Structures are given as C-alpha cells and as structure tokens.
Amino acid sequence: MTGVWQSNFSTDMTDDVWELRLYVAGQTPKSLTAFANLQRFCDEYLAGKYRLEVIDLLEHPHLAQRDQIVAIPTLVRKLPEPMRKIIGDLSNKERVLIGLELRSR
Amino acid sequence: MVSQWERTNPFVSVLPKAPTGISGLDKITGGGLPKGRPTIVCGGAGSGKTLLGVEFLVHGAAEYDEPGLFLAFEETPGELTMNVASLGFDLERLIADKKLLIDHIYIDRSEIEETGEYDLEGLFIRLGYLIDSIGAKRVVLDTVEALFGALSDTYILRSELRRLFNWLKQKGVTAVITAERGDGTLTRHGLEEYVSDCVILLDHRVTEQVSTRRLRIVKYRGTAHGTNEYPFLIDRDGFSVLPITSVGLDHQVTEERVSIGVPQLDDLMGGRGLYRGSTVLVSGTAGSGKSSLAAHFVHAACQRGERSLYLASEESRHQIIRNMRSIGIDLQPWVEAGLLHFHNARPTASSLELYLTITNRIINEFQPQAVVIDPITNFNLMGNPNEVKAMLMRLIDNLKSCQITTMMTSLTGGGDALEQTEVGISSLIDTWILLRDMEANGERNRLMYLLKSRGMPHSNQLREFLLTSNGIRLVDVYVGAGGVLTGSARAAQEAQERAAALAQAQEVERLRLNLERKRRALEAQIAALRANFDAEAEELYRIIDQQAAREQQIMTDRADMARHRTVYSTEPDGGESGRRNGI
Numbered sequence A: 001m002t003g004v005w006q007s008n009f010s011t012d013m014t015d016d017v018w019e020l021r022l023y024v025a026g027q028t029p030k031s032l033t034a035f036a037n038l039q040r041f042c043d044e045y046l047a048g049k050y051r052l053e054v055i056d057l058l059e060h061p062h063l064a065q066r067d068q069i070v071a072i073p074t075l076v077r078k079l080p081e082p083m084r085k086i087i088g089d090l091s092n093k094e095r096v097l098i099g100l101e102l103r104s105r
Numbered sequence B: 001m002v003s004q005w006e007r008t009n010p011f012v013s014v015l016p017k018a019p020t021g022i023s024g025l026d027k028i029t030g031g032g033l034p035k036g037r038p039t040i041v042c043g044g045a046g047s048g049k050t051l052l053g054v055e056f057l058v059h060g061a062a063e064y065d066e067p068g069l070f071l072a073f074e075e076t077p078g079e080l081t082m083n084v085a086s087l088g089f090d091l092e093r094l095i096a097d098k099k100l101l102i103d104h105i106y107i108d109r110s111e112i113e114e115t116g117e118y119d120l121e122g123l124f125i126r127l128g129y130l131i132d133s134i135g136a137k138r139v140v141l142d143t144v145e146a147l148f149g150a151l152s153d154t155y156i157l158r159s160e161l162r163r164l165f166n167w168l169k170q171k172g173v174t175a176v177i178t179a180e181r182g183d184g185t186l187t188r189h190g191l192e193e194y195v196s197d198c199v200i201l202l203d204h205r206v207t208e209q210v211s212t213r214r215l216r217i218v219k220y221r222g223t224a225h226g227t228n229e230y231p232f233l234i235d236r237d238g239f240s241v242l243p244i245t246s247v248g249l250d251h252q253v254t255e256e257r258v259s260i261g262v263p264q265l266d267d268l269m270g271g272r273g274l275y276r277g278s279t280v281l282v283s284g285t286a287g288s289g290k291s292s293l294a295a296h297f298v299h300a301a302c303q304r305g306e307r308s309l310y311l312a313s314e315e316s317r318h319q320i321i322r323n324m325r326s327i328g329i330d331l332q333p334w335v336e337a338g339l340l341h342f343h344n345a346r347p348t349a350s351s352l353e354l355y356l357t358i359t360n361r362i363i364n365e366f367q368p369q370a371v372v373i374d375p376i377t378n379f380n381l382m383g384n385p386n387e388v389k390a391m392l393m394r395l396i397d398n399l400k401s402c403q404i405t406t407m408m409t410s411l412t413g414g415g416d417a418l419e420q421t422e423v424g425i426s427s428l429i430d431t432w433i434l435l436r437d438m439e440a441n442g443e444r445n446r447l448m449y450l451l452k453s454r455g456m457p458h459s460n461q462l463r464e465f466l467l468t469s470n471g472i473r474l475v476d477v478y479v480g481a482g483g484v485l486t487g488s489a490r491a492a493q494e495a496q497e498r499a500a501a502l503a504q505a506q507e508v509e510r511l512r513l514n515l516e517r518k519r520r521a522l523e524a525q526i527a528a529l530r531a532n533f534d535a536e537a538e539e540l541y542r543i544i545d546q547q548a549a550r551e552q553q554i555m556t557d558r559a560d561m562a563r564h565r566t567v568y569s570t571e572p573d574g575g576e577s578g579r580r581n582g583i
Helices: A029-045 A093-099 B002-008 B049-063 B077-085 B091-096 B121-134 B146-150 B154-171 B263-268 B290-303 B317-325 B332-336 B352-366 B376-381 B385-401 B487-570 B575-582
Strands: A018-024 A050-056 A074-079 A084-087 B038-043 B068-072 B100-104 B112-114 B138-142 B174-180 B198-207 B210-220 B229-235 B238-241 B279-284 B308-312 B340-344 B370-374 B405-411 B431-440 B443-453 B463-468 B471-475 B478-480 B483-485
Touching (some): A018 A029, A029 A093, A093 B112, B049 B068, B049 B077, B049 B091, B049 B238, B077 B091, B279 B385, B290 B332, B308 B317, B308 B352, B340 B352, B352 B385
Parallel strands (some): A084 B112, B068 B100, B068 B138, B138 B174, B279 B405, B370 B405
Antiparallel strands (some): A018 A074, B463 B471, B478 B483
C-alpha cells in the first residue's frame, strides 16, 4: 500500500477522518497535476483530518481491480461513506469539492 | 472438422485464424477469427453477442489450449456463469483450471465526478494484469460501450478505445469486442471505425411473429468470406451457424431397394419398392391416407431394423401412435426400442432456418435411415414459397447425401390442382404418390396413383386402396362404361360377378348330377338285363343238365339192356327179357 510519493497522514485520529486514495500510473503530467491539486485542496479544506495514499498501478496492477479503477488518475474517497470517485487531473476546483461533497451542489 | 472443410472451402486464406469452435462460423470465416486481432461483434439487444464471446473463450480454452479472459462491463461473473450454465458451459471448472478468467468492470455513474484530463490507463493496466496472470490468448470485452454510459467525455473515450484496440493487437491477443447496434450504423458509438479487421453483425428479426437469428460478416480483411446472411441458432448446445450453401448435386446413389411398407404398392414400382435414399412425396387431400402411408413406411423401416425419424408438425406423437393402431400398425414398440424417434414441433414455433438447423442436428445425432416429414405444407406458415422451397431443397440435399430414404406428405387444398404441390417441390422428389378421393354414388373412396417414380418402371394404373384394420390394402378398380368403379359400386360389381359365378357353379353341379343320374339309370338297366340273362342262363343250364342226365340214363339203360340180353341167353329164368327180345 505504499505510493511512490510521500503521504501526508493526519496527526489527530478523529472520528471523521478522511481516507483518500489517489490511483496513478507512473509519473505522468496528469498524475503530477492531480497530486498537486489534491494536496492543495486537502490543506485548504481538510487540514489535519485526512489520510492520503497514492497508489501507482504500474507497481501494483492487481489493485486496479479492488477499487474498480478504469480511468487514471482517479481519486477515491474511501471514508467517510459512501465511497466517491473523482477522475481526471482535479483541475476544476469546484467540481472536486462537489465530488468530495465538501460543498453542496 | 477443419481439415475436411479446407479442401473444399472457398473461403480459406493464409491469414492465421483463431477457430471459434462454433459450428458453421468457422466454415464461413475460413477457419475462425483473425488471430491476434480484434473483432467487433455487433447486434441489437438479445442478439447473442455475449454468448458468441463466451463460446469463443470456452472452445478456445477447452479445445484449442488458448486461455481466455472475459471482461464484462454489464454482467457480474456470477450472473454470467449462471446464464451460460443453462447452455451447458461449465465456466467454473475452466476458471478453476486457470483457463478462463472472468472480471467485471463496474462503473457507477452516480459515484463518479469528472474533473479535468484523464485517460483509461487503469483499464489497460487491469487488462494487462489479467491477461498476464493466466497467459490469455483470447479476450472478450462485453460490452465496452458501457463506458460511454459511465463516462461523459466521449472525446477521451474514443481516443482511448482506439488506443485500446491497438494495444490489444500489440498484445497479440485475439479479441472479441461486442457492441450494441446503432441507428443507421453498425455500432452505436462507431467502434467499427477503430477495428478494421473483422466485423460480424448479429441480427434478430421477427417477421410475421416468427423470429430468425441471422449472422453476417460485414468485413473480414484479408479473407474471402461468405457475404450472405447466415441463419444461426441458440439452443441448449449454444451457438451454431448454418451455412446456406448446399452440398451440391453429387450424392452417392445406390441400386438398393427398400419396401415402402405396403407390398402391393411395391409391386407398382417394378415389384421392388423404393430406391434407398430417394425422396417420396405423398400428396393428397385431407383424409386421403397420407399419414397412414407414412406410418407404413416407418413401420417397414423399423422392421428392417433401420432407425427412423418422424417429423410431425400437426399431430403429437401419442396421437399418431394411437391413430395408427386403428389400422393395425403399432409404432409404440419401435419407439421403446429406440428405433423410432418422433420430433413434434409446430412450424410456427420457429423459423424455417431454425427448423432446418434443428432437423439437421437431430438427423446428425440420431442417424436415421428413414425420415418422414408430415406434412411439409405447414412450412408455408413460416415463410414465403421461395424460402420454403430453398429450405426444403437444402433439407432434401442433406437427406440424400446421408442416403436417407425420405417420405414427405403434402396436403392438397380443396380447390387446388391435384398435380401441384403447394410448396412447389415436385421437381426435387423422386417418387410421387398421389392420393385422391373419388366421390361417386354418395360416397368417397380412396384412390392411389403413382404419378412419377424416377429410375424404375411403374404402373400406370389407378388403384383403389382401403384403410383396413390390417393396414392399407390395394384393390383392383373396375373400369366400366361410366368410369372406374370404386367403393360400393365396385362391391356391387363384385357381388354380381360372385352371383354369376355361383349360378355357373350351380349349373355345372346340375349337369353333373344329371350325368350321374343317367349313369345310375344305365347301370340299373344293365343290372336288370344281367339279372334276366342270369335267370335264363340258369334255366338253360338246368335243361342242359337234365338233358345230359337223361342221356346218361339212356346210356345206362342201354348198357343194362345189353348186359341183360347176354345174361338172358345163358340163364334160363330170364322170361321177361326173352319175351321182349322175341318181339
């Protein structure tokens, strides 16, 4: 479950911890953009209460099956339930926030 | 299967092929799908796309040692396994043997948000991982177009799918990609643009409440392929395609003759019956005895120990068996012995092609030597006359190539010309027996006529036949001044003849008695004369005897006298004699 990049873990393990997974396939420009965008949103809206795991499918191809990953990059919100998926390089901030249900539609 | 085909198959090419194992499809594609290339199978809902894909993988895994991957976008592996289990495919065993892998790609539109650029590398990685895990040589994507429903950026999807097909080609796997048929296009999203090697179109159409499945190879680069629409069938054995092409007119023929089941009818055909492998048509109006003749035919075949197939489309098996008992033919023992097989199906229940496919398969499985189709006129419900004729032609070709003696019955409608079969197949058949009713003197009687019988001398006589409790019996007809006499008229004629014969016999008897009487009178006279004669003779004999006795007495007396005289002359006391002598 280790990514190629370092992961930021939240320091306080509260109940409403956000568990996020970013699926990428190698260090493509889209993946790098997505990762940078995600970090920015997390720091802004979820500071201190999220756990981010970056999974490179090139290294762990069997994991594509587990979360039904088709598109790359895909951000999966495992927690809180229900699971949400956001695909793309996360360049549209509004849509990312809607997708993560950080902002009502 | 392939080797024999290849010699005669006009569609064979040098492109490497991956056999589908689907009977018929490999024939019209010259050996299968293009190996190492993607093939699009398109068609409407329920046209059999998924099944074709599954069969392609199952046959590949089980028969050609090519492991397969099934990537389902719509059905879960459980559903898929269950669905095809009803067709006799045991996917679980193949999965356990690592010859088959089923994966389900599930994308829920509602839980996905799209933002920015993306690609389908995840799908590629997943696919690559699965292919490598079992060394798959065959891949089915069913239905990849589901992605269009899940993801909204069609521009990305299109370019990614194009990349996917190229990627599959580079992987060297033989891929089947199923796609929904679009409105005016082969596939809804124009996938055929990306796959140029082979496109197969499946069609499921309903004409006059009869459904027919058809398959057409729209495109097959580098291979001459059949361009017709080929009917295909999905049944308990899965998918089978039926090439329309006929086997041609080079059947083996035989001189062997077999009885038609009615000895008197055999007599009409040169006394030896039908040629084995010939086709007999029995046509006639309703109730003219067509099925009865057919029952005789199968009965005789079973008696010879031949397997017989009865294709009935009007009556059920039990009904036929019961009815034929009334004319003294019990077919039940043959059914129980496994010699006779009934296949009952309403023609409207399936299309002509389906019927032909099913029939051919039954024939292949059962290997009969005699077949009855009763009646063929019902096929008219299933298609137009040309289609019916084409179907029957193929059926007859197949039967002849297997040297199966066939009897078909044809119902002639009330107002139709007798010498015309409704389905117009008279030119295809070898022997045509016409059954007709003749109405006269307030009754209907059955007549039989051998209209044609190829390759044998046959009677030109119209014969009356009776359905008796001992089966069909042919009787001579009487030709009189008013035409042929049948039924009661014939019976009356027969009675008249019998009476005349009786009178004749009586006259002879009378003369004989007369003669006898005369003889007896003569003999009596002779006896009387003889008695008379005997009486006279006796009298005469008596007189003769008396005369003889008297003669004897005289002689004796004379001797006595002489002696006496001698004695008188020497002896003194002989006065009497002396006196007489003195006189």
